[in-house]
Amino acid sequence: MNNRLMGSLLTFVAVVAGLSFATPSHASAKIVTDADATAAVKSSVSLGTAEADGGAATGKASLTPAAKRWSTTTITYKIASGSSYYKSVWQNAVKVWNRSGVVNLVPTSGKADITLSNSNSPMGKNDSTVGITYSSYYNNKNMNGLSVLASAKSYVFTNVANRYHYSKGERTNVAEHELGHALGLEHNVGKHSVMYYATRDQSVSKPDVNGLVHSYR
Numbered sequence: 001m002n003n004r005l006m007g008s009l010l011t012f013v014a015v016v017a018g019l020s021f022a023t024p025s026h027a028s029a030k031i032v033t034d035a036d037a038t039a040a041v042k043s044s045v046s047l048g049t050a051e052a053d054g055g056a057a058t059g060k061a062s063l064t065p066a067a068k069r070w071s072t073t074t075i076t077y078k079i080a081s082g083s084s085y086y087k088s089v090w091q092n093a094v095k096v097w098n099r100s101g102v103v104n105l106v107p108t109s110g111k112a113d114i115t116l117s118n119s120n121s122p123m124g125k126n127d128s129t130v131g132i133t134y135s136s137y138y139n140n141k142n143m144n145g146l147s148v149l150a151s152a153k154s155y156v157f158t159n160v161a162n163r164y165h166y167s168k169g170e171r172t173n174v175a176e177h178e179l180g181h182a183l184g185l186e187h188n189v190g191k192h193s194v195m196y197y198a199t200r201d202q203s204v205s206k207p208d209v210n211g212l213v214h215s216y217r
């Protein structure tokens with residue numbers, strides 16, 4: 001990630017943290033907020049030229065790495081998108097992760113662990129970031145060596161997806177990628193993972209399910 005992008009990411013994180021995470025429900029625990037963005041790619045063959053988004057990709061391609069997890073495998077979500085199109089995109093992404101059998105994402109009308117939405121990118125008109133996830137975690141709790149998540153909010157950036165002519169299926173792949181971050185997964189070094197940093201054609205695959213199994217064991 002270049003410094004300019006990092007600068008705008010950090011600025012936006014601060015704003016989001018102030019709005020959404022100012023009143024943590026666990027008063028004594030410290031909450032840390034960070035962000036992870038996904039670069040848009042023009043096609044599956046131009047991945048090499050896509051801008052890196054700063055998420056660390058480590059380890060082997062067969063096991064998507066993780067840095068965080070929720071304390072339980074039943075996790076609540078709320079779709080905040082106003083459009084039926086994006087509701088359906090997120091609904092499909094939720095279905096794909098639930099099919100893993102590792103986590104059980106359940107809708108709630110109350111306060112959700114994960115909020116899913118779409119918006120225009122706040123990063124400037126030439127930025128190629130097509131999705132982003134902000135997450136907060138407790139810096140004094142961990143399970144399996146992973147930080148325990150407190151909240152997460154994922155976006156697909158409508159204007160960037162439009163500019164790069166993403167299909168609904170491709171937007172769903174981006175939604176799956178962002179939801180992967182919201183579940184605690186990091187970037188996979190391999191292209192055959194939905195957590196490859198510049199995914200477009202790839203849905204959740206074996207390495208991603210393996211990563212989830214490993215995190216939530």
Ligand SMILES: [Zn+2]
Nearest residue numbers: 036037038055
């Ligand atoms: Zn990412």
